[in-house]
Amino acid sequence: MKYPKLRELKEAIISLFSKPYTTRFPAGDFKPFPGYRGKPIVDEDNCVGCETCANVCPSNAITFVDDSKTGIRTIYRDYGSCIFCGKCEEHCITGGGVKLSDEEFDLACFDRSTLIETQERELLICANCGAIITTKDHMRFIHEKLGPKAYSSIMNLNILNERLQMADDTDVKIQDGLKRKDMFSTLCPNCNRKVQIENLI
Ligand code: SF4
Ligand code: SF4
Known part of the structure; x- marks a missing residue:
């Protein structure tokens, strides 16, 4: 028992004369070390609203609400x-939609609702059944990622048309059931399959 006590006494004397390891924060400034995981900061230019981060967030801190009436997520x-x-x-998925800050970390507050931030993204909605496909930004991102291979999908042809403005009146209403004429409308995978396969039978 004698030796451990002496060791503790030595530690106490060293600590008395050495610089404290703790900081004076919040009384003084604190500069976190590199790689510190502080507040997640969203980069509006690189976030496409795809929902992936909500699916992996273990504490359910990220949630999405889709409104098919307004077309907004x-x-x-x-x-x-x-x-x-x-x-x-x-x-x-973009590698830059959200990054944890190593500078912004002090989130203490009296009203937790002030800690909720919102973003909005325009939805891509099936013109036939009204199903929500994803966001327009997400589809554009996939389109750019795939490059020329993207044109094997009719949905991507629609996006190309939107970008190049090749035709103005692609927003034609779908009437009397799905027909092959509707294949260039914005369709969800289910309705696209109906046009592509069922109409051929
Ligand atoms: S782009 Fe990134 S940050 Fe934006 S919703 Fe998708 S996973 Fe989340
Ligand atoms: S995944 Fe969720 S809990 Fe984890 S840092 Fe991102 S927002 Fe916070």
């Missing part, structure tokens, strides 16, 4: 529920 990021695990950054 609202993304809620509740930093009061965030555990700063970094999964959203790690799995972001």
